[in-house]
Amino acid sequence: MFSRYYFSPTGILCITWIAFILLKLILARDFYMSVDAALIFVLFIFSFFVGEFFMFWYTSSRPTSLIAIYMNKGSLESDLEIFNRDTIKKRLEYVLIILGALSLAGSVLYVQSFLGYFGSVFNVLTAGWALRGALEEISIPLFTRAILMLGYSCIILTLVYNIFYQKFKWYFLLSYISLLIMGITQAGRAGFMMIIFQIFIASYWGEIFKMLKKKDHDNSLLRGPELKLVKRSFRLVLVIAVIFLGGDMLRSQKFGVSSEILGEAIFTFKIYLMGGISAFSSFFENYNYGQLGWGRYSFSSLYDLLGIQKNQLGVYTDYLRISSTDFSLEVNIFTAFRQYIDDFGIIGTVIIMIIGGSTCYIYFRKAVRGDLSSIAFMIVVYTILFHTVLLSITVHNAVLISAVLPYFVIKFLKKSAKFNL
Numbered sequence: 001m002f003s004r005y006y007f008s009p010t011g012i013l014c015i016t017w018i019a020f021i022l023l024k025l026i027l028a029r030d031f032y033m034s035v036d037a038a039l040i041f042v043l044f045i046f047s048f049f050v051g052e053f054f055m056f057w058y059t060s061s062r063p064t065s066l067i068a069i070y071m072n073k074g075s076l077e078s079d080l081e082i083f084n085r086d087t088i089k090k091r092l093e094y095v096l097i098i099l100g101a102l103s104l105a106g107s108v109l110y111v112q113s114f115l116g117y118f119g120s121v122f123n124v125l126t127a128g129w130a131l132r133g134a135l136e137e138i139s140i141p142l143f144t145r146a147i148l149m150l151g152y153s154c155i156i157l158t159l160v161y162n163i164f165y166q167k168f169k170w171y172f173l174l175s176y177i178s179l180l181i182m183g184i185t186q187a188g189r190a191g192f193m194m195i196i197f198q199i200f201i202a203s204y205w206g207e208i209f210k211m212l213k214k215k216d217h218d219n220s221l222l223r224g225p226e227l228k229l230v231k232r233s234f235r236l237v238l239v240i241a242v243i244f245l246g247g248d249m250l251r252s253q254k255f256g257v258s259s260e261i262l263g264e265a266i267f268t269f270k271i272y273l274m275g276g277i278s279a280f281s282s283f284f285e286n287y288n289y290g291q292l293g294w295g296r297y298s299f300s301s302l303y304d305l306l307g308i309q310k311n312q313l314g315v316y317t318d319y320l321r322i323s324s325t326d327f328s329l330e331v332n333i334f335t336a337f338r339q340y341i342d343d344f345g346i347i348g349t350v351i352i353m354i355i356g357g358s359t360c361y362i363y364f365r366k367a368v369r370g371d372l373s374s375i376a377f378m379i380v381v382y383t384i385l386f387h388t389v390l391l392s393i394t395v396h397n398a399v400l401i402s403a404v405l406p407y408f409v410i411k412f413l414k415k416s417a418k419f420n421l
Contacts, residue, residue, distance in 0.1 A: 003056075005368065006226050007204065009360035009378075010049045013385045017045060020389045024274040030325040031278040034285060040346070044337055047350045051357025052364075059365075071362050076212050076370030082417040083164055083372065091413055092161060093169065099154035100174030106148030107178035111185050113138050124185060126253060131186050148182060149398035151175040153405040155195055159202035160376045160406065163209050189247030193240050194383060194393065200236045201382045204229045205367065205375050212370045244269050271322070275331040276390050278322035283334050289345070297339040301397045315339065315395055336392035373410040377403060 005011070024031055059068040082088055111124070114131075117138050118124045124131070154175035162168060176195070183192045207225035248265045295302075296309045297316075304311035316338075319330035340349040360381055366374035380403040387393045394400060 003364075005208075007229065008052065009364055009381065009385060010045075010052050010357065012382050013045055013048055013388065016386050016389060017041060020274060020277065024277060028270055028274050028278075028323075030323045031274055032281040032322055032324060033277055034281040037277070037281040037284050040284060040337065043346075044340070044349055044353050047353035048357040048360075051354035051359075052361040053357075054354070055358040055361040059362075067362065071365050072369075073366075079164075079370060079372050079414070080213070082414055085417060088413055088417050089165070091416070092157070092409075093171075095409055096154060096157055096161065096169070097171050097174075099150045099157070100171055100178070102147040103151030103154055103175045103178040106144055106146075106151070107181040107185075109144040110140065110148055110182055113140050113144070114185050125250075131251075135186060145397075148178065149401055150405075151179045151182075152195075152398040152402040153409075155179070155198065156376050156379055156402050156406040157409060159198065159379060160372055160410065163202060163206040163375065164372060183247075184250070189244055193243055194387070194399075196236065196239055196243065197386055198379055198383050200229075200232060201386075202379050203232060205379065208368060209370060209375070212368075241269065244272070271329065271331060272333075273390075275322045275329075276333040276335040279320045279331050280334045280338055282320040282322065283338055287341070292345055292348070293343040295343050297342045298336075298392045298394055299400070300395045302400060305397060311395075315391065333391055335390065336388040339392045339395075373407045373414070376406040376410055380406075 003011070007015070021033070024033065055067070059065065059071055062068060063072075083092070111121075114124050114134065115121065117134055152175075158169075158172040158175065161172075179191060179195065183189065204225055207228055211224065245262075245265045248268055249261070254261050254264075300309070300311045300315055303309040316332045316334065319332045320334075321327060321330055323329040337349065340352060344352055360378075363374045363377050363381070367378045380399065384393055384399070384403075
């Protein structure tokens with residue numbers, strides 16, 4: 001009704017939940033999902049839609065309001081003129097080189113911390129699950145964590161660069177390599193799977209940007225960008241499955257393509273993808289209204305950094321059952337909605353989702369008009385929305401930084417260009 005694209009923020013949130021629940025019904029019918037949990041999912045997602053629709057109505061009925069003026073501020077022609085200048089392009093490339101180099105240096109320092117604990121590279125690569133336990137014992141210096149986290153912001157900027165210039169530079173690899181090194185060092189997979197999704201969703205914004213440059217204003221709803229994204233989603237699933245399989249092999253130290261190894265990996269993959277929905281059902285069945293966290297669960301790493309509350313690895317230390325047939329299956333991933341409820345309560349989460357939907361609509365409208373800084377922001381927002389089925393990835397400070405830093409870097413470059421005029 002109010003968007004030229006099906007994959008607006010609400011669209012992405014809805015299609016993500018629909019896809020995961022359908023997969024659960026097909027592949028994991030024994031996993032819990034109670035009626036109460038389903039109603040809560042619908043309530044929160046609908047609240048997000050209400051926020052998006054409200055902002056559409058408000059800005060349409062009051063085009064002279066400050067929000068409407070801000071939403072319509074800037075133009076594609078202005079961004080094209082500014083970022084096609086050699087000086088601005090060079091400045092952006094310098095930023096990418098600096099951030100990539102800092103991130104790579106951070107990964108080297110990060111590896112050194114693990115080497116000091118395990119003794120050698122070989123011991124790190126063969127430690128398996130011990131690497132996850134070591135995360136609670138190894139103290140990573142704040143400086144190392146700070147420059148390593150810049151890698152995620154650098155990746156967002158490389159994606160925006162590629163959207164605009166349709167080019168890939170060799171130094172883009174610096175940030176990707178640094179985060180790959182970090183992932184292998186801690187036997188992690190979530191971080192790199194998140195990056196793969198960002199590349200995937202950036203391709204959607206790239207198609208919209210190309211369409212805007214060609215001034216293709218076909219008013220049909222189901223158009224090229226959506227169709228191409230749906231087709232690419234099958235490749236996304238395949239790539240993520242391969243990364244998950246590799247990470248699972250590294251943790252278990254079982255390498256090969258035997259039926260036993262593949263069977264264990266597929267089983268773990270099923271639990272990882274759909275366990276959160278079922279664990280939330282178990283959690284909500286015995287939900288007790290207690291003291292609110294006011295952000296300590298949704299922003300756990302930030303609270304830890306500020307010294308407010310120590311961060312727990314995995315956010316939650318309690319494991320709940322997820323299967324009606326295998327009582328030994330337990331997970332500590334509960335979707336993002338448990339974090340929101342623990343932080344703000346049910347009514348508070350409804351309000352948060354309404355505010356979130358309204359805010360996302362503002363920057364979505366700017367992004368579909370070709371505003372590069374808003375496109376950078378929306379890549380991160382879509383990543384957050386996609387992960388709500390698993391957990392709120394705002395628990396990672398790197399994600400919070402990547403939502404802000406690329407946005408302001410692009411804004412600063414635009415301001416500097418206008419100042420030079």
